[in-house]
Amino acid sequence: xxxxxxxxxxxxxxxxxxxxxxxxxxxxxxxxxxxxxxxxxxxxxxxxxxxxxxxxxxxxxxxxxxxxxxxxxxxxxxxxxxxxxxxxxxxxxxxxxxxxxxxxxxxxxxxxxxxxxxxxxxxxxxxxxxxxxxxxxxxxxxxxxxxxxxxxxxxxxxxxxxxxxxxxxxxxxxxxxxxxxxxxxxxxxxxxxxxxxxxxxxxxxxxxxxxxxxxxxxxxxxx
Amino acid sequence: xxxxxxxxxxxxxxxxxxxxxxxxxxxxxxxxxxxxxxxxxxxxxxxxxxxxxxxxxxxxxxxxxxxxxxxxxxxxxxxxxxxxxxxxxxxxxxxxxxxxxxxxxxxxxxxxxx
Numbered sequence: 001x002x003x004x005x006x007x008x009x010x011x012x013x014x015x016x017x018x019x020x021x022x023x024x025x026x027x028x029x030x031x032x033x034x035x036x037x038x039x040x041x042x043x044x045x046x047x048x049x050x051x052x053x054x055x056x057x058x059x060x061x062x063x064x065x066x067x068x069x070x071x072x073x074x075x076x077x078x079x080x081x082x083x084x085x086x087x088x089x090x091x092x093x094x095x096x097x098x099x100x101x102x103x104x105x106x107x108x109x110x111x112x113x114x115x116x117x118x119x120x121x122x123x124x125x126x127x128x129x130x131x132x133x134x135x136x137x138x139x140x141x142x143x144x145x146x147x148x149x150x151x152x153x154x155x156x157x158x159x160x161x162x163x164x165x166x167x168x169x170x171x172x173x174x175x176x177x178x179x180x181x182x183x184x185x186x187x188x189x190x191x192x193x194x195x196x197x198x199x200x201x202x203x204x205x206x207x208x209x210x211x212x213x214x215x216x217x218x219x220x221x222x223x
Numbered sequence: 224x225x226x227x228x229x230x231x232x233x234x235x236x237x238x239x240x241x242x243x244x245x246x247x248x249x250x251x252x253x254x255x256x257x258x259x260x261x262x263x264x265x266x267x268x269x270x271x272x273x274x275x276x277x278x279x280x281x282x283x284x285x286x287x288x289x290x291x292x293x294x295x296x297x298x299x300x301x302x303x304x305x306x307x308x309x310x311x312x313x314x315x316x317x318x319x320x321x322x323x324x325x326x327x328x329x330x331x332x333x334x335x336x337x
Binding site for chain 2: 015026029030032033034036037039040041043058059060061062064065068069071072
């Protein structure tokens with residue numbers, strides 16, 4: 001590499017280093033723009049060392065470019081959250097999608113199993129119906145391996161720095177909430193009181209809440 | 224320009240410079256070097272041509288500007304910047320308010336409005 005290429009490479013490396021703490025997408029965009037700028041400028045000149053030096057001089061010191069990049073993001077105590085929020089939108093979105101999918105699955109499972117029991121209640125005699133609505137021991141056994149499953153998205157949400165405050169709490173609680181509601185509705189409520197309407201409304205309610213939170217998280221991570 | 228002027232200039236540029244960039248894109252899409260050249264190298268609008276690129280990235284993120292790629296006869300494809308509808312609205316708003324603002328500042332600096 002001759003000295004001109006060295007100078008350009010050094011400039012770009014220095015700039016990349018100074019931009020290491022901003023959003024990687026934005027950093028790449030700035031570096032690409034500057035690289036293109038230099039290519040165009042040096043390309044239209046004789047390409048000699050003097051031309052390269054002049055071009056780099058006109059660019060201004062990399063510190064100033066980095067300062068301008070940072071000026072777009074307000075500094076202060078909230079900056080870490082703001083920067084982090086833009087840093088890994090994909091990770092947060094994946095975590096949210098997984099959490100939502102599992103909550104939906106869990107809710108649907110409870111909905112289906114509860115609703116499947118109801119015809120038995122109304123179709124058969126009184127005694128038969130009551131017992132049929134209580135979770136069969138094998139069903140409870142099924143729920144046990146289910147429970148750790150929603151701990152995974154729960155952990156993801158809790159660990160994601162991007163989501164904070166209320167959306168985080170609500171999203172984290174939606175999985176456990178659906179699980180507990182299902183358990184309570186299945187075991188403790190008077191089976192005759194658990195009408196189709198109650199099950200549907202309750203499940204859809206929690207689902208709607210989880211979807212609303214996911215949309216909020218989506219919006220925040222696309223800022 | 225005196226030494227202390229650069230700090231003031233940095234403040235003054237905020238808000239005005241990005242609209243100058245939008246204004247340059249009003250007629251046709253342009254590539255980075257072209258925009259930098261038109262903004263001048265006297266250090267008044269741009270404190271070094273390099274500062275243009277974070278600004279362009281910000282404008283793109285805000286949806287005021289969009290980029291397209293065009294083949295260039297002299298080398299690799301070039302990124303061209305153009306105004307979005309939102310950018311056009313922002314520019315029009317600035318054009319409406321700027322002259323009023325500038326005149327008011329000028330009048331005040333030369334003795335205040337009578």
